[in-house]
Amino acid sequence: MDAEEYRKAAYASVDYIIEHFKTMDERKVVADVEPGYLRKLLPTEMPVEPEKFEDVHKDFDSKIVPGLTNWHSPNFLAFFPSNTSYPSMLGELYSSAFSAPGFNWICSPAMTELETIVLDWLAKQMALPKCFLSDGEGMGIIQGSASEAVITCMVAARDRYLRDAVASKYETEEEKEEAIANARGKLVAFASDQTHSATHKAALIAGVRFIAIPTSADDEFALTGEKLETALSSAEAKGLLPFFLTASMGTTAVVAIDRFGEIAKVSESRPHMWKHIDAAYAGAALICPEHQDMLDGVGDSYDSFDMNMHKWLLVNFDASCMYVRRRRDLADALSVMPPYLRNSVSDAGLVVDFRDYQLPLGRRFRALKIWFVMRAYGAKGLQAHIRKTRDIGQLFTTRVQERPDLFAIIARPRLGLTVLQVLAPEGSATTTNDLTKKVAARIEKEGHLYLTSSTVHGSYAMRVVTGSPWATEEAMEAAYKYIENVAEEERA
Amino acid sequence: MDAEEYRKAAYASVDYIIEHFKTMDERKVVADVEPGYLRKLLPTEMPVEPEKFEDVHKDFDSKIVPGLTNWHSPNFLAFFPSNTSYPSMLGELYSSAFSAPGFNWICSPAMTELETIVLDWLAKQMALPKCFLSDGEGMGIIQGSASEAVITCMVAARDRYLRDAVASKYETEEEKEEAIANARGKLVAFASDQTHSATHKAALIAGVRFIAIPTSADDEFALTGEKLETALSSAEAKGLLPFFLTASMGTTAVVAIDRFGEIAKVSESRPHMWKHIDAAYAGAALICPEHQDMLDGVGDSYDSFDMNMHKWLLVNFDASCMYVRRRRDLADALSVMPPYLRNSVSDAGLVVDFRDYQLPLGRRFRALKIWFVMRAYGAKGLQAHIRKTRDIGQLFTTRVQERPDLFAIIARPRLGLTVLQVLAPEGSATTTNDLTKKVAARIEKEGHLYLTSSTVHGSYAMRVVTGSPWATEEAMEAAYKYIENVAEEERA
Structure with missing residues (x-):
């Protein structure tokens, strides 16, 4: 790949990345693939001859991207966030060149x-x-x-x-x-x-x-x-x-x-x-x-x-x-x-x-992306990001708190994280732990949202947290509605 | 930084990188800065307000780049190589986006x-x-x-x-x-x-x-x-x-x-x-x-x-x-x-x-850049890179071997690496170790080339090796001529 081929491929890749973030909502948040899916799609040996980047990129788009879990999606509410941002990407670009x-x-x-x-x-x-x-x-x-x-x-x-x-x-x-x-x-x-x-x-x-x-x-x-x-x-x-x-x-x-x-x-x-x-x-x-x-x-x-x-x-x-x-x-x-x-x-x-x-x-050279981010956002921009996503998380907390009949929060919500259980009805044969497990399993299976479950001192609970720069109030409201709906259906 | 600002900044950064590699020979291989130089050039606190990327980039160009040692230069003959390549950079670009x-x-x-x-x-x-x-x-x-x-x-x-x-x-x-x-x-x-x-x-x-x-x-x-x-x-x-x-x-x-x-x-x-x-x-x-x-x-x-x-x-x-x-x-x-x-x-x-x-x-996600490189080069392209740079290294070995009166090679040259000493003349007050140290110190000070010295079982020696995709026979011939010249001058 010579300089001109790189220029063309890099411009196209930048466009692809922008388009990816713009259309993120249209894709499933968790990769919808089976274990071992990729081995069936790729050859068993490296190519002998050089290939054109357009061909490589076609495979990237059709075979790799569908196998990536989308950590930046507004519907990614699992683990803790794994941010990226445009200035940070520029830092990595230079870091890879000046390797x-x-x-x-x-x-x-x-x-x-x-x-x-x-x-x-x-x-x-x-x-x-x-x-x-x-x-x-x-x-x-x-x-x-x-x-x-x-x-x-x-x-x-x-x-x-x-x-x-x-x-x-x-x-x-x-x-x-x-x-x-x-x-x-x-x-x-x-x-x-x-x-x-x-x-x-x-x-x-x-x-x-x-x-x-x-x-x-x-x-x-x-x-x-x-x-x-x-x-x-x-x-x-x-x-x-x-x-x-x-x-x-x-x-x-x-x-x-x-x-x-x-x-x-x-x-x-x-x-x-x-x-x-x-x-x-x-x-x-x-x-x-x-x-x-x-x-x-x-x-x-x-x-x-x-x-x-x-x-x-x-x-x-x-x-x-x-x-x-x-x-x-x-x-x-x-x-x-x-x-x-x-x-x-x-x-x-x-x-x-x-x-x-x-x-x-x-x-x-990792300091470069940090420097780019600090300067492109400034302290005010960084704070705005933390506050915005924290508040979106708290919106979910508030919704959950409005339904004490359906949900229990098992630890003090903090920094946008809510840890919740779905309450089994009194006198029910099922336990709150089992019901929560059932709800979590259905959410995982349907794949509209991605969240993590955990066990805290014996209580099985779902964790909901965002932090993505692409997070929105609308997506969080919709996520709550969806979880509420699944909880009610499974409890019925 | 919104998507359009990113597109503009990323295109410009790609152009900058291409230009950097094209004009690499014009710059010193080792950063010509004093310890602590950067603290004098940057503020003591992060900026409060967001800054335009053009301004950040101006500082990058004028304050950071001069402080980077150029590992990809044909004049970088130190340590072992630290390759990069265009397809690899594209892999990192995507990896940072899909972080x-x-x-x-x-x-x-x-x-x-x-x-x-x-x-x-x-x-x-x-x-x-x-x-x-x-x-x-x-x-x-x-x-x-x-x-x-x-x-x-x-x-x-x-x-x-x-x-x-x-x-x-x-x-x-x-x-x-x-x-x-x-x-x-x-x-x-x-x-x-x-x-x-x-x-x-x-x-x-x-x-x-x-x-x-x-x-x-x-x-x-x-x-x-x-x-x-x-x-x-x-x-x-x-x-x-x-x-x-x-x-x-x-x-x-x-x-x-x-x-x-x-x-x-x-x-x-x-x-x-x-x-x-x-x-x-x-x-x-x-x-x-x-x-x-x-x-x-x-x-x-x-x-x-x-x-x-x-x-x-x-x-x-x-x-x-x-x-x-x-x-x-x-x-x-x-x-x-x-x-x-x-x-x-x-x-x-x-x-x-x-x-x-x-x-x-x-x-x-580091596999992506490896996959891009393997496909863009193919096994043949990767082999051609190894062979080309190995042979450029061996060219240096050959030149050194042509002057057994001036240089001694202290271990079998292998894979393009030559480990050499400058021979003190018989009956001289100085030792081969001291003379080699003197030559190495002058090369370091003048900064046209960058090479590493080491001590092998008590013998002070200079190591010369390349491996950069930007390495050339011409640059290696010139490097040899320069080292030969310094060696002769210091010996005189």
Whole structure:
């Protein structure tokens, strides 16, 4: 494909994308295909001869697109949103053209520098504690996902704990090594039973134990100081070593917010335990002053914080914005310096080389799309997006609340998420759980809407949330009407 | 930015990219900026009001682009290449528009299915052992980088070893747990001293020991069976537990190829040790039959294999193609199933959910750019690219070999890489190492070319390699002339 063929194909692709978003409502939200559908449509070997892009694109349109679930549709009410936007797409376009594995500053100085700048901008806009800004000991860095952020922090936490809380008690290298080897099997990471599974998975990867602390509906599913103290004391009594805690700002199932102030207080007597805040979804709302009370109690005692712009803040996947209070903690755990990566600016200590602050060596230029989005929308435009979609979500909450005879809401609705059950009639042979399951199954089968079901402390419930820039009040009203109708039919 | 503004901005950006590649030679290959340059040019807070894209783009052109190192320039001879191509850019364009975190099959069925198909295509084209194809117990999966691939495999290897080689010897859960806790501190991963630092870093992340096995110039810096046996026996004698080995198909410093057959033989008596092949750069050449002898001795005993299409195979970063012989090994270590990820197709076991085969949960649609590239180039076009750039690299080797009075080549040149020293004249006060360092420093300072220096067993050397689709014979001849000239001047 030469430059002129590319120009033609790229223009046509841009037109195709615009048309796709314009006609999104006409398509099913979930891909209507059977497992294994694509293998039947494509050859078993790669083509030998070059093909014209028009032919490739025809197959893309007829074979691939029907197999894509439409995360940006107003009828996509599942999981959490996965935003994209036009300025973000332009950022990716340039990033793919200027492709470079920006592991060192010198690999592409603007990649590193722009990242630090836009992450400082974001931290200020979210009113994060100043300890996370890059002008002190802290720093923001883009990770691929909230999962990678928690793995990265947990590995740093594990090594910091083994060094500062274990090895430091011994004199000789031999004693230190022995003590570390003995301690490894006793390390334990904590999180509430509502915390995203990424923390449990990170513990599997880091090779440490994991304990989920029970929450209760009475506390709105938040991790409290008291529950944490009980869990920590109990583990310590068994000889385990608590070294890491994930506190959630917005859990996956119900957007619960842990009690940061209480947690900080309980942790005062455990200064070596790393405290991470997972704000993957809810963090986006911090750009609006009216939601900054979610930060109450955070202060400057948390070691790390992570939120995904690629969920609800108009940047396409991936753009997970992670902040640490002490960037050295990451480099202490993750820095390896072979001779082929040495260079004069790095050796002089003049620059930050991001490879020392993440799991992989290479990395993409992701700051560009963030910068484009921030400038094309401005803080006001970003806030308008959060408020608009939040309010569309709340519209659904209101409708559900108007039918207490039909629906029960099982956790405090927050940031546009409603978690609901369909109430079985009194004296009915079926249970509310079973009826809700039946309604959810029919909605999945009919495919007009896409929503996620989950089980919260034994209650089977449907989650409804939007966040797409293409969301509308009309579509949400229609979604409510449809769900209400299915619920009534299934209950009858 | 509405649809029409996007159309205009996107067309203009496509034109800008084309112009950039056309005029690449006119710009310096390495960004000519000082550390911290960008902070002085940008405001300290994000803008409040939306800005016009024309204004954003002006800043992009004048402030960001000058800070980007030009990895695609014919004068970029450093590290390994980081390819991009027009069809690949189109793939990213669509991926950013259809943005979705494809953790489950149902999240976007085509994302999962196309990935399996194109990775099978690639494996067949590379003539990989059949055990890596998806129709048996194996599977290909795209990872973000060769580093993530080795971490993923090492975590799976660690858990498999602890289960199959440690816990299986005991009866009760308590005994098993105790045995695993005791074994953790004794696990050790191996690789040659020439292996990419990613394996050492993976060991840090997985919380295990790492031993680098010395190689020698006599063996062309390859890991041999004999050296491996010595290292394993010595570790075992100390009570350590070898559970993982990285064998390199093309090391970073000199593209050394480990002796896969000998390694497999030595490993026969250690059936629980995971053997991973890191073919990050050299793997690309396997698409040409004349390079498939690099696979000699691999057979079907290796557990995993990884190569980066984003280095030398025309796909922009990231596209690391990882294969495992038994996909279950990954899922056994990495699967966590919270209720909000359950869905009927996954529960029925009909599909592969890629989240169970990688570190993070979410993932981008990267198969699309691979598919576009494979179809737009065809196998013939991909081979032509490898052969052309390899031959341009060999042209440099030939020129260097014509001046044995001035240059020494310190390892067998392979796949277009030359590793050279500038010879100090006999009886000179300066050493060859110091002279080479001086030449490299001057080349870095003048900035006409960009190349990497490294130290191989104490020898300071310059690495010259290309692989860019924009590479030319003329530019390589000029690069040689320039290096020759600097070398002669510095020697005088």
